[in-house]
Amino acid sequence: MSDFTWGNSTSEGAAWPKRIVAWLVRHPPAFTLILIVLVSVIVGAISPEFWQISNIFDMARASVVTGMFGLGFLMILAAGGIDMSFTAIAALVMYWITTAVAAYMPSMPMPLILLMAAAGGTLLGVCNGLLVHYLRAPALIVTIGTQYVIRGFLLTFIGTELFVNVPTSIESFGKYELWQVETDSGSIAVLPAYVLVLVVAAIVTWWILNRTLMGRAIFAIGGNSSIAERLGYDLRKVHVFIFAYAGLLAGVAGMLHVSSNRLANPFDLSGSELGVIAAVVLGGARITGGSGTVIGTILGVILVTLVNNVLILAGIPSSWQTFVVGCFIILAGTVFASRERT
């Protein structure tokens, strides 16, 4: 005889609206997808330009940097930590490397530059990870600290001026086309090739989280770090890894930002942390850690980008964007919170 009894009130005989809510609570990304479809349908009905291919390409382009940040943040959040330093890492890496390459090796090829950005981001991330591990302090506090330190270092020692003489290899990487479509109006819509970087990053992140022992160790620690430690998971390895990985993605994201804007502004990216966190949470990850999916994070990023970019098409003033994102967060928070209460 089995000692486990199936079924609770939600699964049998409950009314269908209740069942749908229960299903959504268990599959948060589906909720995010519904919000995306809802916004698209409404905006598309008000303004048919929404469905133009150029608009969709624009959004894909706008999602890349947020998406890279989001994947890194997801990795840390899954282990129960919070990172506030990724924008500062990205800003330092992009500005320092861009100015240095322009000054000393203007002909350096892009793959090498990306590699340098990745290495620089990883290095800063490792520092974060070691500090979080050995200080035994909350990651939130430590990374707010490193955010200020890194930004202060950048503005004091590296520079504060807008840099526009971006090396040609960086500039041409941003122009490289993956897909080109001629629109009805005769203009040309371009999907830049660097969106593939986000695709690759998403696949790699998914693989690490779901197919390796490291991935399971990350969730284990996010679920309960003292139990995970007792079971033999090495907290130091995990702490260093997640911050190094988030640093790597942030470094690469910084370079992509320069590529697409064709200029390096040391004040860029600063302040976009909360938007990234909002995207990850809208994708169904609990802010207390131990959960979250790559698909949810990508959907969350798409949702935030969508709201930021298309409300203007529907005739809604851009100042309402934050208002709408805020409402979505509260809505998502309410729906996802009920999963802890059941």
Place this chain on the structure above:
Amino acid sequence: MESSKSSQFSPTAAGGPPFLELRGIHKRFAGVHALRGVSTSIEAGQIYHLMGENGCGKSTLIKIISGAQPADEGSILIGGKEVTALSPIGALSAGIETVYQDLSLLPNLSVAENISLTQQLVESGGKLARRIDRARLISTAVKALEAVNLPADPRFWSLAIEELPIATRQLVAIARAIATDAKLVIMDEPTSALTKREIDNLISVVGRLRANGVAVLFVTHKLDESKSIGGQFIIMRDGQKVMEGDIKDHSKSELSYWMTGRQLDVARYRRAERGADNLLTVNGLSRSQAFSNVSFSLAHGEILGVTGLLDSGRNELARALAGITPADGGTLMINGEAVALRRPIDAINAGIGYVPEDRLSEGLFLEKPIRTNIVVEILDRIKNRWGAIDETRSRNLSKDIAADLQIVAANLDNPVQSLSGGNQQRVLIGRGLMIKPKLFVLHGPTVGVDVGSKDTIFRIIQKLAADGMGVIIVSDDLPELLQNCDRIMVMSKGTIAKVFDAEHVDEDTLYHALVTDEPSRTLS
């Protein structure tokens, strides 16, 4: 560590070295000599009960065996070979699996992952840059689930642990031990959160483990249970092993004498007579999906026991009386006056004291001082004229109650987590008493409390009733109810199934009433 790993393949023939041997283990913590030269051995295929009061050193001993803490002196031999330092991974690869009271399950991972990830982690030697073998993960989990009577079905093993009831989690924790090919499974008070039926299932699983040559070590307070399981016992007191032997050769009072060092009363505590008129009248109390149409009354000075299986509604009834999860139908009268309990504060104002079931998560502010925990429900009464808390009054009130309840603490300003389980429980009882309750609801008053503390708590309960307080004890510890109550109410499927006169009923009859009318939703 390598040597310990190879030892698990060497057959432990009869007459060979025991699976695990401890010689002269000492452990000191900042001035406390927690273990003073403990030596004992564990043979394959045997059942052991490690017994002793809180603070006797048994938890420390477990931590040393499981590699969570190093010993200061002494040696550990596995299969006759000395192991110098035992780390968690080292103990696991030697086949020692510990199921702590919190079960060491990761709440957000699936059943299958909780069961079989450890196996792959141990094989990688703790390295994390490895692919997971998903097919093996699942096949190992399925095999282990079958061994503990749980459904080996994707619908089940893909559930997250946090979605499961506590008894099922217990079995999952044991399944993990099986999956790692454990040679010794240590269970730290495995039954404290289980009902009797669940305990029976656990015991049958343990029997099967043992038949496969696995040694099982229970860390326990419950003498009755240990006696019914049978096997060897090891009794510790003050950091030393005081006695070991076959549990069937010794009586309960002998065992508790060795544990406490004093003679304890095992007879009925209840002597006083209950008062006449009704203190509490409950009429048709209901809460949807928990209990329905519950009616009973309680006299002044009466002690009523409430028991039932985990899903019988007994816990929900207790929480409804405390205003935590309020009833949605029926009436409740105290001294003839109707009271509505919608929030905990309503119950406090109505004079209902409540001691929650899980003192760690529902009751105590663990890091706060003892005295803060005691006065937390009466802050309104101890504020001075500026609205701040009068520290002197808080200190005096807690000092009085600590003396009344024999709370043993060096200083009432110490955090409550520094106390032993029995003392923590008395702090909670003290808190309930601060509101000067007319009715006292005790929910599992002696869960995880040692024999000596149990005795003290029972005496306190009897004294309260003798002074005219009405007491309701909600518990699945049947001997406890039989020893203390006037009447015992058995609940089943949310209703009152039967009411017994506690003086004229025996444990078997009570147990039978508890398990008949099994819920029919159980899988095959």
